[in-house]
Amino acid sequence: MSSPQVMWDIASHQRYAYSSIEHQVLPVWPKGKGLALYIAMNLEHFAFGLPEGAKLSQGANRLDVLNYAWRDYGNRVGGWYLADLFAELAIPPAVIANTAIIDYCPQLLDRWISLPGSELIGHGHTNSQRQGELSRENEFALIARCQQRLTEYQQRPVAGWLSPWISESHDTPDLLRQNGFSYTLNWAHDDRPVALQTSHGDLLSVPYPQEINDIPTIIPNGTSIETFCSMIESQFAEMKLRAEQRPQVMGIALHPYIVGQPFRLHHLRQTLKNIIAQCEDVWITTPGEIAAHSLNVTNNVA
Numbered sequence: 001m002s003s004p005q006v007m008w009d010i011a012s013h014q015r016y017a018y019s020s021i022e023h024q025v026l027p028v029w030p031k032g033k034g035l036a037l038y039i040a041m042n043l044e045h046f047a048f049g050l051p052e053g054a055k056l057s058q059g060a061n062r063l064d065v066l067n068y069a070w071r072d073y074g075n076r077v078g079g080w081y082l083a084d085l086f087a088e089l090a091i092p093p094a095v096i097a098n099t100a101i102i103d104y105c106p107q108l109l110d111r112w113i114s115l116p117g118s119e120l121i122g123h124g125h126t127n128s129q130r131q132g133e134l135s136r137e138n139e140f141a142l143i144a145r146c147q148q149r150l151t152e153y154q155q156r157p158v159a160g161w162l163s164p165w166i167s168e169s170h171d172t173p174d175l176l177r178q179n180g181f182s183y184t185l186n187w188a189h190d191d192r193p194v195a196l197q198t199s200h201g202d203l204l205s206v207p208y209p210q211e212i213n214d215i216p217t218i219i220p221n222g223t224s225i226e227t228f229c230s231m232i233e234s235q236f237a238e239m240k241l242r243a244e245q246r247p248q249v250m251g252i253a254l255h256p257y258i259v260g261q262p263f264r265l266h267h268l269r270q271t272l273k274n275i276i277a278q279c280e281d282v283w284i285t286t287p288g289e290i291a292a293h294s295l296n297v298t299n300n301v302a
Contacts, residue, residue, distance in 0.1 A: 014197070015173060015187075015196040015197055015198075016189075016194055016195065016196055016197065016205075019194075021246065027192075027193070027247060027293060027294045028247060029247055029283045029293065030283055030293065031283075033243075033281055033282060033283040034240075034243030034244060034246075034247055034248065034281070034282075035239055035240050035243035035247070035248050035249075035250060035281075035282045035283065036247070036248070036249045036250070036282075036283045036285055036290050037236070037250050037251075037252075037275075037279065037282050037283065037284050037285070038092075038094050038249075038250075038251050038252075038284075038285055038286050038287055038290065039086075039091055039093060039094065039251070039252045039254065039272075040093070040094040040095075040096050040121075040185075040208070040251060040252065040253045040254065040287070041079070041082065041086075041093050041094070041095055041096065041112060041254055041255075041256065042096045042097075042123065042162075042253065042254065042255045042256075043075070043079065043095060043096065043097040043098065043101045043108060043109060043112065043123075043256070044071070044074075044097075044098050044101070044123070044126070044127040044164075044255065045075065045098050045100040045101050045103075045104045045105070045126055045127075046068060046071055046072075046126060046127055046128045047126060047128040048068055049063055049064070050128045051064070052127065052128045052129065052130070052165075053067060053068075053071060053127060053128060054067075054071070054215050054219045054220070054255075054257075054258075055067045055219070055220070056070045056219070058220075070257060071257045072257070073256075073257050073260070073261070074255060074256030074257025074258070074260050075101070075104070075105045075108055075256065075257075076105075077260065078256035078257055078259070078260015078261060078265070079108050079111075079112070079256035079260055080108070080111065081260060081265060082254070082256055082259065082260050082265065083108075083111045083112055083115065085265070085268075085269055085272065086112075086115055087115055089272055089273065089276050090116070090276075091115075091272070091276070091284065092115065092116060092117025092118055092119070092284065092285065092286055093112055093115055093117075093118050093119075093286075094118075094119050094121055094160075094251075094286045094287050094288075095109070095112045095113060095118055095119065095120050095121060096121045096122075096123045096162050096185075097109055097112075097120060097121070097122075097123050097150075098123050098124055098125055098126050098127060098164070099122075099124070099125045099145070099146050099149045099150065100125050100126040102149060102153055109153075113154065117285075117286065118286070119160070119286035119287065119288040119289070120150060120153070120154050120158050121158060121159075121160040121161065121162060121185070121287065121288070122143075122146050122147065122150055122158050122160065122161040122162070122181070123161075123162050123163075123164060124142065124146060124163060124164040125142060125145070125146060126164070127164040127165065129164065130163075130164060130165050130167035131143075131163050131164060131167050131168075131169070131172070132163070132167035132168045132169045132172065133167065133169075134169070136169070136171050136175075139169055139171060139172065139175055140171075140175050140178075140179075143161070143175050143176060143179045143181075144179050147179050147180055147181070157180050158181070159181060159182045159183055159288045159291060159292075160181065160182075160183050160184070160185060160206070160287050160288055160291065161176050161181045161183075161184050161185065161186075162184070162185040162186060162208065163186050166186050168186055172184075172186070173196050173198045173203050174198045174199045174200060176198075176203055177198040177199075177200040177201055177202075177203045178198075178199075178200045181203065182203070182204060182291060182295070183203065183204040183205065183206050183287065183288070183291040184196070184203055184204070184205055184206070185205075185206055185207075185208035185251075185287060186205070186208070187205040187207075187208075188207060188208055188209065188210045189205070190205070190207055191207055191239070191242075191248045191249055191250075192207070192247065192248070192249055193205060193206050193207070193249065193290060193291060193294040204291050204294060204295060206249065206287045206290055206291050206294075207249045207250075207251060208251050208253065208287075209235075209250075209251045209252060209253050211231070212231060212232055212235050212250075212251065212252050212253065213252075213253035213254075214228060214253065214254055214255055214258040214259050215253075215255055215258065217231065218258055218264075219258060225259075225263065225264040225267045225268070226267060229267045229268060229270075229271040232252060232271055232275070233271060233274060233275065235250060236250060236275050236278070240278070240282065249290060251287070254268075
C-alpha cells in the first residue's frame with residue numbers, strides 16, 4: 001500500500017485574491033462615518049416532517065413536532081414583537097426571507113417590509129433544503145424562481161442573497177450574478193465588501209456574521225442570551241474603535257424563533273438600545289445600501 005503524497009497544490013475557489021488590511025482600498029461611508037452597522041432578521045419557513053432545521057432538542061421524535069413548533073413560534077409570535085422593537089428603535093431591517101414565507105405567512109413579511117428603510121434579501125425557498133446539494137440545473141431554477149417571486153412581491157428585483165445554511169455549490173456565485181443579484185452574504189472573510197469573480201462579472205461580498213449570529217452561537221452551542229448580548233456589545237465597541245483607522249462593516253444576524261423567545265428578547269431589547277444610543281457617528285443601514293455605496297465608489301474611482 002503506497003503512502004499518501006504531500007499536497008503541494010492546494011485547491012482554491014479562485015473567486016478573490018488574498019489582500020491584507022494593510023493593502024486594501026476602502027470606501028468611506030456616507031458623511032465620513034467609519035462603521036456601517038446592519039441588523040438582519042431571517043424569516044424562515046420549514047417543511048413539516050423533514051429533519052433539516054435548527055433544533056432545540058436533538059432527541060425529538062422522527063415526526064418532529066417539538067422542533068417544528070418551536071421554529072413556527074418565530075413566525076406566529078416572536079417575529080411580531082421583534083418588528084415592534086425595530087420600529088421603536090428606528091432600525092432599518094435587513095429582511096432575509098425564504099420565499100415560502102410569501103406562501104405561509106405573508107402578513108409577517110408585510111410587517112417587516114413596512115418598516116422605514118427595510119431591505120428584502122433572498123434566502124432560498126425554504127431552510128428545509130440546502131441549495132449546494134442541488135444539480136446545477138436545479139440550483140439555477142431555485143435562484144431564478146426566488147428572484148422572480150421576490151421581484152413580484154416588491155415590484156422590483158432584489159439585489160442580495162444569503163443561501164439557506166450558507167450552502168453553496170461551485171456554481172453558486174455565477175448563478176447568482178446571472179440571475180441579477182449584485183451581492184451575496186455567504187462569505188464571511190473580511191470586515192469590508194470584497195468583489196468575487198464570476199463568469200458573469202463581479203459579485204460583491206458583503207460581510208455577514210457567523211458568530212454574532214444567534215443560530216450557531218445560541219443553537220447548538222448553548223451560549224446564554226446574556227453572553228450573546230455581551231458579544232454583540234463587545235463586537236460593536238471593538239469595531240467602532242477600529243473604524244477610527246479604516247472603514248468597517250458590522251452585521252448582527254437574528255432569527256425570530258430564537259431571540260423572539262420572551263426571555264431572550266428581554267435582554268436583546270436592552271442591548272440594541274445600548275448600541276443605538278452610541279450610533280451618532282455610525283451609519284445604521286442595510287447590506288444593500290452598503291453594496292450600492294461600495295459599487296458607486298468603485299465605479300467613480302475607475
